[in-house]
Amino acid sequence: MINPADLFAINKAKTKFAQNHPKVSMFLQYVMSKPIGEGTVIRMEITRPGENPVATSMQVTQDDLELVELLKKLSKKK
Numbered sequence: 709m710i711n712p713a714d715l716f717a718i719n720k721a722k723t724k725f726a727q728n729h730p731k732v733s734m735f736l737q738y739v740m741s742k743p744i745g746e747g748t749v750i751r752m753e754i755t756r757p758g759e760n761p762v763a764t765s766m767q768v769t770q771d772d773l774e775l776v777e778l779l780k781k782l783s784k785k786k
Contacts, residue, residue, distance in 0.1 A: 746770050 726733040744750075746768055753763040766772075 744768060744773075746773060 748768040749765055750768065751763065751765040753761050755761040
């Protein structure tokens with residue numbers, strides 16, 4: 709069971725994140741509004757100050773989806 713104080717802290721941090729990064733928050737809400745299925749391509753890019761961007765992508769497989777479901781089950785057991 710989650711400690712109520714921890715839950716409050718998580719909600720406060722989530723609200724602050726949404727205020728600091730409204731476009732990212734809206735993007736995540738949109739993306740998570742539908743299931744991510746097999747064949748979906750996920751691209752990521754990180755650019756640190758003074759460095760060149762580093763990027764990668766992946767195509768979601770059935771194995772990936774099974775891993776996510778397993779992680780969800782494990783997180784509910786805590």
